[in-house]
Amino acid sequence: MQNATTSHTRTALVTGASRGIGRAIALRLAQDGLLVAVHYGSDAAAAQETVDLIAAKGGRAFSVGADLGSYEGVLALVEGVRAGLDAHTPDAERAGLDVLVNNAAVTSSGGRLQEETVDRFDRLFAVNVRAPFFLVQQLLPLLRDGGSIVNIGSGVTRIALADELAYAMSKGAMETFTRTLANVVGARRITVNTVAPGPTQTAALTAALAAMPQLEEMLIGGQALPWVGQPEDIADPVAFLASSEGRWITGTVIDASGGTYLGPKR
Structure with a gap:
């Protein structure tokens, strides 16, 4: 049974964990007793804030910086x-990884088809698709049998938004990666799943709500559940999939969007 009992220190890597959804996931996994590697791309101070928040709640974490836009960054x-x-692992234990959360992503590029550029498109796919692929490749020897890989996707793969075309394509690629990788690593009892958020209250959305007060009502009007998603609403399903309770779920996408755009309410 996956993760039924462990005699070692459980560990996790969360990419893009300096703020927003990544920070919430790191905090949630640390709450469950995992030692968390907090990855950041450029904001070391924000990553240290995440580490400090974890420590203040009695958890353990350390930060690691790397630019995932390059293969060299993945290796770093x-x-x-x-x-x-x-x-951070006791001398009596062999260091290993139990949970990998591929959260870091470029969330937008040129937007609509006509405004997209080659450089922005390539950067988006490098961070959102290439980096998780090769991160898994390189970390598989470190990932323990019975571990978990959770990819953070997006509701835009099922909702056609014209101004997020390239981003939606990258998240669609990650859903395919999830299903196929689950078959590749299943013999080692490693589960692979995607959690797909909808609109979530991160810094970008907070700024948008401030600029357009009616946006919150519009977002809630398009959802089954009547509140704007919070980072913790995404972190909890991730923690479930990373726990023993999620051991029989693999190769799937869990929609964590509050029921965004399910259809007319009446």
């Missing part, structure tokens, strides 16, 4: 995680 993250786990 892998080495940083290895070093951090070695430093």
Whole structure:
């Protein structure tokens, strides 16, 4: 039974964990007792805030910086995680990874088809698709049997938004990656799933709500559940999939959007 009992320190890597959904996931996994590697792309101070918040609640974490827009950045993250786990794991244990959360992503590029550029498109796919692929490739020897990989997707894969075309394509690729990878690693009892948020109260949405007060009502009007999603609403399903309770779920997409755009309410 996956993760039924463990005699070792359970560990996790959450990419893009310096703020927003990634920070909420890191906090939630630390609450469950995991030692968390908090990845950041450029904002070391924000990542340290995440580490400090975890420590203040009695958890354990360390930060690792790497630019996932390049393959070299992926390799740097892998080495940083290895070093951090070695430093924080008791001498009697062999350092390993139990949970990988691929959360880091470029959330927008040129927007609509006519405004997209090659450079922005390539950067988006490098961070959103190439980095998770090769991060899994490089971390599989470190990932323990019975572990979990959770990819953070998006509701835009089922909702056709013209100004998020390239982003939706990248998240669609991750859903395919999830299903196929689940078959690849299943013999090791490793589960692979995607959690797909809808509109979520991160810094970007907070700014948009401030600029357009009626936006909150519009968002709620398009959802089954009557509130704007919070980062914790995404973190909890991730924690479930990373726990023993999620051991029989793999190769699937869990929609965590509050029922966004399900259809007319009446």
